[in-house]
Amino acid sequence: MTHRSATSQPAEGALAAAAGAYEAALPGLRAQFAIDGLDRTGVPTWATWWRGDGAALGGVGYGPSAAQARVGALGETVESAFSLRALADLERTTASYSDLRRRRGAAGVADPRTLGLPAGSGYSDDMVLTWVPLRRARSAPGPDASDMHGGADLELDGETVLVPVDLVASSPSELTDRDQGVRLLMPVANGLGAGTSLRQAVVHGVLEILQRDGNGLTFRALDRGAVVALGPDDGDAETRQALAALRAAGVDVMVKIASTDRGVPDLFVVGHAPGDDLVVATACGEAAHPDREVALRKAVLEFASARARKAFIHGPLAAVRGVAPRDYLDDALSVVEPAAEEPRVLHATVGWLTAGPEQEAAVRARLAATVFSRRSTVRFGDLPTRPAADPLAVMAGHGLEVLVADLTPPGATDAGAARAVKVVVPGTEVETVAYGRIGEAGVRRLVEDGRDDLARVGTRPEGDGWREVILTPGASERLGGPAWLDRDAVDGVARGLLPLYREPGRHTARVLLGER
Secondary structure, eight states: OOOOOOSSOOOHHHHHHHHHHHHHTOTTEEEEEEOGGGSSSOOOEEEEEEEETTEEEOOEEEOSSHHHHHHHHHHHHHHHHHHHHHHHHSOOEEEEHHHHHHHHOGGGBOOGGGSOOBTTOOOOTTOEEEEEEEEEEEOOOOTTTTOTTSSOOOEEEEEEEEEEHHHHOSSGGGOOTTOOSOOOSOOOOTTEEEESSHHHHHHHHHHHHHHHHHHTTTSGGGOOOEEEEOOTTOSOHHHHHHHHHHHHTTOEEEEEEEEOGGGOOEEEEEEEOTTOOHHHHTOOEEEEOSSHHHHHHHHHHHHHHHHHHHHHHHSOHHHHHTTSOTTHHHHHHTTOOGGGSOHHHHHHHHHHHTOOHHHHHHHHHHHHHTTTOOOEEEEGGGSOOOTTOOHHHHHHHTTOOOEEEEOSOTTOOOTTSOEEEEEEOTTOOOOHHHHOBOOHHHHHHHHHTTOTTTEEESSOOSSTTEEEOOOOHHHHHHHTSOEEEEHHHHHHHHTTTGGGTOOOOTTHHHHHTTOO
16 A cells, blocks of 8 residues: 655645545544654654444555645545445456456456466466456546646546456455455555545556556565666755755665656665664655656655654554554554464564564665665666656556546545545556566566566476466467466565565554564
């Protein structure tokens, strides 16, 4: 899930209106509060806590001002709350892809082989799955369609496209008893978006998909050490102010480039300060945007906020009590269920929190060789930039369809009201290291990077870890044959570094450690 700020700078009145719309959409909102006091950089970071519909969840947001950080946290809460409500009510179809394609035609159903399935998946076109309806986004650009706070809104096509429910759910908890088909993959929140217009929500989701698709094989444990050199005038005033605050707090900040796929700069920011524990030291800010200034601002601010966010979610509860409202922790801890977490993720995080000197030194040595590595440099001014480009048009220009599940409650779509969506873009990929998900684009990236230890094309390589990548016939032909991913080698990349990729829910690690 993202912890976002706006990608353009809204006026004070627009921020107040957005906060009001989000609050109105969240009956049961119990707390919203600043958590940046948990880190010494002072970049505004807020958290929320909501209870409703038998569920409990929260958001984290950031920005150059407390007002933007609060709106970001509320927006993330709207995303999760609306997704939880809407998934239960979406119409289900249980059938195989072969059956649906015969009945609806190729345009009426998403081909699972374009959705980045785990390598070695047992998927076949005759496998019975549960499907839910999405619709294609049809953009109607205004003078600056990349401005999510203005420009013309977009429309969704009337005809639906069926997509496997695993791609539309954002967590396993959203799947219902009606989801009787085979599970294709682990649901993740990638592609969620919120806003006070449909366009704003969809663009939020599209930008996150661009970000994750562009960086999954080039950062964290696969970091290539490509550093972005910033000049004294690079970045806007808010970016430079945040960088100065980080450096004044002793943080060695590094801006890196993951990719420029589709002409979109995909940046990430890492860094650490003396005294940081392993969890805080591995904070990361990510952003992809056609405008390099926007991408840099978002990545820097998200990195700064991630330090406070990690301290809040995984740090000592005594420190959390120092910044949270009086009743917050009692309420939040009452719903923590360690057994509901993905065990390997929870235990890996606890392992970092309790690491002895020898284990911690080993992890830090691996981080120095990957996350904090410096092997090449590119000037910020040499990165591509298209300040007025519409992210939806970027997708369309590369032949990628934007499919949208409108999660907004029926009857709550008045102008200025809170909106939330889940976006799915066939042909984009996510979570290769954590879950082995990969498709044509990911195979091509690894092969072109010379990573034949991870991916190959042609006859099946020797070795127990190789699994076939699930591809369409056209994708196999374009690659030059069947493709293979060494799942054992990919697991080895992440071994000991899994908390770089996945985190347990808020405060769960501390509960497992016996804190109350």
